[in-house]
Amino acid sequence: MTTTRTRLVLGPLAGALAVLSLTACTSSNVSCSGGSCTASLSGEDASAEILGQSLAFAGTTDGRAELRVGDQSVSCSQGESVQAGPLSITCTSVTDDGIEVTASLS
Numbered sequence: 001m002t003t004t005r006t007r008l009v010l011g012p013l014a015g016a017l018a019v020l021s022l023t024a025c026t027s028s029n030v031s032c033s034g035g036s037c038t039a040s041l042s043g044e045d046a047s048a049e050i051l052g053q054s055l056a057f058a059g060t061t062d063g064r065a066e067l068r069v070g071d072q073s074v075s076c077s078q079g080e081s082v083q084a085g086p087l088s089i090t091c092t093s094v095t096d097d098g099i100e101v102t103a104s105l106s
Contacts, residue, residue, distance in 0.1 A: 035104050042098030050103045053087055057099055065091055065099040 041057035069084035
């Protein structure tokens with residue numbers, strides 16, 4: 001009986017997550033595939049909407065990119081992964097004036 005209830009609850013949830021992942025990328029500098037999105041942000045105040053979260057680039061200092069995700073600030077260097085709210089973010093490329101990140105829901 002528990003298995004039937006679990007299927008009834010998880011079935012619609014899985015469908016909603018699939019729709020969310022397809023519609024979650026609304027910025028031109030974002031591309032999504034499956035449950036993750038890649039964004040390229042360059043220049044001061046560059047931003048994007050990823051998986052329902054606002055992501056903004058705040059600059060680079062000593063090889064570390066400063067990001068604002070919603071109301072939380074995080075920093076990462078190239079290849080590093082960080083947690084910011086509901087997102088798991090990997091900084092795939094960090095330059096003096098930009099960043100490329102891959103993000104997914106945690």
